[in-house]
Amino acid sequence: MQIPIIKKLVEAYSLIQLKDAEDAMMEEQKPAIEVEGKDEGECLTHVLASIYIKEKMEQGTAFNQALRDFSQRVRNSIS
Numbered sequence: 001m002q003i004p005i006i007k008k009l010v011e012a013y014s015l016i017q018l019k020d021a022e023d024a025m026m027e028e029q030k031p032a033i034e035v036e037g038k039d040e041g042e043c044l045t046h047v048l049a050s051i052y053i054k055e056k057m058e059q060g061t062a063f064n065q066a067l068r069d070f071s072q073r074v075r076n077s078i079s
Contacts, residue, residue: 001045001074003067005036009050010063018051 009018013033021031025044037043049070056066 001042001049001071002037005046006049006053006067007063009033009035009046010053010057013050015051015054015058018047018054022047022051 013021017033021033021035022044024031025035025040025047031047035043035046037046049067052070052073053063053066056069057063061069
C-alpha cells in the first residue's frame with residue numbers, strides 16, 4: 001500500500017469512477033482509470049483504500065484521519 005498513489009487517486013477521481021474501477025478489477029478487467037501498483041492485488045488495495053477514504057471525506061473526515069482509519073482497519077483484519 002503506497003500512500004502517495006492512494007492520495008493521487010482520491011484527488012483525481014470521483015467516488016463513482018473509483019467504484020467502477022473496483023468493479024472492473026473484480027471482473028479481472030482493466031479499469032478505465034489509471035491505477036499504479038506493482039501487481040493487481042496492490043492496485044486493488046489502492047482503489048479500495050481510495051473508496052473508503054473518499055466516503056469518509058464526504059462525511060467530513062480529513063484525508064489524514066480517513067487514511068489512519070483505513071490503515072487501522074487493515075491491521076485489525078490481519079491480526
